Amino acid sequence: MALVQIPTPTVETGGMTLLSTTTLSGTATTVSNINQTFLRLLIVLESPMWNTGTDKIRIDLNNVNSAIFTAGVEETSSNTFQAVGLNGFTLTVNNGFADRSNNGSSYCAIIDQYATSAASKPVQWFGALVIGDQRSFNHAGGFLSSSAITSVVVRTENGYSFTSGTLKIYGVK
C-alpha cells in the first residue's frame, strides 16, 4: 500500500505581541488605551509588592470589578483546596505582609474577545502566591459587559501603595 503524505497545514494566525510593560506604582496602576487589534489579551503580573499590610491583589477591567464572575479553586493551606465563586479578578487568600520580602508571587489572566461587544467575554485567572510555601489558584468565568476592554487597573483590595512589581500586557492573535 502506498504511503500518503499528509500536507502540513498552513498557520494563518498565531503569535503573541508584548504591548506594554509597566512598573507598578501608587495605590493603583492603570494601563489605558489598550490596542484593540488582537483576539485576546494575556495579562502577566510579576511579583507585585506594596508598602504595608496584608492584602489581596486585584485586577479591574475598564475600572470595573463587579462585572467579572469566576468560579475556581484556591489552595488555602499546603495541599488543602477550596472551591470559590467570586466577583472580580481577586482572591480569598491573602498575600501576607510578612512574606513580601521574598515575594515570588505571580499572576496571569487571559481575556478572550476583549476588543468585541460580546456580552460575556471568557476569562481565566491563575497563578501562585508565595506565603511561606506557596498557594496555587485557578479561576475561570466571564466579564459580563458588552463594552470592549480598553483599560486594566491593578491595585490591592484595601488600596496599599505599590513599591515594586511589573505588569505586562500581550496581545494574542
Added chain:
Amino acid sequence: MTNPMIRIHNQETDEVIDREMTAEELAYWEADKAAQAARQEAEAQKAAEEAERLSAKLAIYAKLGLTEEEINTLIS
C-alpha cells in the same frame, strides 16, 4: 491632605503619568473601599455562622457517644 497617587500608562502613546487622584476618582475609590469592607464583613459573618453550626453539630454527635473517628467520618 493630598489624595492618593496613581500611575497611568497610556499604551497607545507609551506615556506614563504619576499624579494624585482627582476628587471624582477619590470618591469612586472610597465608595469601592466601603463596598469591599462590607463584603469582607459579610464573608467573616458567614464563616463565623458556619463554624457555629459545625460546633453545634459536633456537640450533638458527642452527646450520642460517638468516637472522634466516627464523628470525623460523618462530617467529612
